[in-house]
Amino acid sequence: MTLIDAHWMAVARGDEPADLVLAGGKVLSVFTKEWLEVDVAIKDGHVVGLGRYEGKARQDVSGAYLVPGFIDAHMHIESSKLMVDEFARAVLAHGTTAVVADPHEIANVLGTDGIHWLLDCCTELPLDVYVMASSCVPASRFESPRRPFTTGDIESLLRRHRTIGVAEMMNYPGVVAGEEAEVAKLTTGLTDHIDGHAPGLHGPALNAYLAAGIRSDHEATTYEEALEKRRLGMWVMLREASIARNLRDLLPLVKQLGSDWCMFCTDDREPGFIVEEGHVNQMVRVAVAEGISPEDAIVMATINPATYHRLWHLGAIAPGYQADLLVLDDLVSFQPRQVLKRGATPRFAKLEVPEWVRQTVHLAPVSAQSFRIPSGAERIRVIRVIPGQLLTATEVFEPAVRDGALVADTARDLVKISVLERHHASGRIGLGFATGVGLKRGAFASTVAHDAHNVVVLGVDDADMAACACRLGDIGGGIVIAEGGRVVEELPLPVAGLMSDQPLAYVHDKLSSMERRLAGMGVSMAGPFMSVSFLALSVIPELKITDRGLVDVSRFELVPLGLE
Secondary structure: OOHHHHHHHHHHHOOOOEEEEEEOOEEEEOOOOEEEOOEEEEEOOEEEEEEOOOEEEEEEOOOOEEEEOEEEEEEOHHHHOEOHHHHHHHHHOOOEEEEEEOOHHHHHHHHHHHHHHHHHHHOOOOOEEEEEEOOOOOOOOOOOOOOOOOHHHHHHHHOOOOEEEEEEEOOHHHHHOOOHHHHHHHOOOOOOOEEEOOOOOOHHHHHHHHHOOOOEEOOOOOHHHHHHHHHOOOEEEEEEOOOOEOHHHHHHHHHHHOOOOEEEEOEOOOHHHHHHOOOHHHHHHHHHHOOOOHHHHHHHHOHHHHHHOOOOOOOOOOOOOEOOEEEEOOOOOOOOOEEEEOOEOOOOOOOOOOHHHHOOOOOOOOOHHHHOEEOOOOEEEEEEEOOOOOOEEEEEEOOEEEOOEEEOEHHHOEEEEEEEOOOOOOOOEEEEEEEOOOOOOOEEEEOOOOOOOOEEEEEOOHHHHHHHHHHHHHHOOEEEEEEOOEEEEEEEOOEOOOEEOOOHHHHHHHHHHHHHHHHHOOOOOOOHHHHHHHOOOOOOOOEEEEOOEEEEOOOOEEEOOEEO
């Protein structure tokens, strides 16, 4: 027994004073879903006793509700477009005190060096950041990261403190087929804790996926899909992301069968969503508004993710647990009056970003001619954007032709889409078309293009598309809008081409302004920047595009633009 344990026990017995006592509140026991009218005694950043206690400091929280800090079960910090210190500042204000992150965005851009740097940045944060070792870099053989991860890379990450398992196994076709390279990632001998990614998987294929030892999924979009997965022993992560708002569709699973085996995750959430609605607390608030009891909703945001991820010191207000506590005025808004991290008010420091993390955009020369698609096909495959979903559909169009080339046709909502390789200046470019976008003029582009994060461009004019791509090279990555052959608005994301080095308010204001501009240019899809970024992700059905061309995800193969 260490000295610190002896002091904790002395405080718990009442022989020594606590560092802090929270008195007069109603404390949720996540184990019984009861509200206890007890004091909370805190010593050395940990809860050591519930009952009646004396302390060196005493805080009266009469009338308030005390609940554990919220835990995000699966997310990507990079999707916030914020550096980790700004992200921590943003979500702690909403009561998120721990996150389990898959850093595969920065991994695709900077390899294992990027993940090690990110882990180092998180060491002194007041937010607990746990990492799952990225399993799919690239997400599939159709994508082009800086360099592919090997099983050895995953093993090196698993040896790091705060790396707690293997991140979402996105190559579900490879796992189901028993491909040796994919199975090797799951059988390192260093962990048996593996997150899943199985959109639409069911029947024998789902059984095979689970037989590989994978125990969670965050891709369910319907009650029926989530039910089948839960029946087979999967933990279901109810997701509420910027363009994958699945929470309300999945809540019937909790209403019918209770909160066991269910937890909340934000996956990919943009700054606007955090500023305007919150973080995990938004999911708790919506769940309660939809008829879930406050106790069940809080359990899915606290002890359930902690239990699944084996974070035994988190997720509860009970002796021996870390003192991550929220003081709530009500069980409706779930906006904390106060957040305590390890028993104290969080303190923040600004992080510096080294130059090697900033210099990541390496494009071959780009011109309007780069986006020219010669005519020839009488029918073409077109990506249909589905509002509020990561899923897309395949449409068949007769192309518009001008001067011997296939062009956009705004009258039919047919816009050009392209992905340019940006890690090695190879000049490789995938060209295609999309519908469901609404763009009437100009172009917009981003270096946030899941998961390999090459340059994705949507446009109705080749010169504008070229202007976007060239500008992204100049500013080290980000998001740009062009019209009339020139860039008219931009948000630099110089940290790996994924994150800003500016405060949340600046990033939010810029993105809001740019979304308004796109709306004025006809764009109708919600969350246009996040939406376009997922059109390049080759592991979510149905039709996507990478620098290697169009990907039929259902068949898991490259397909030509033209149909015979």
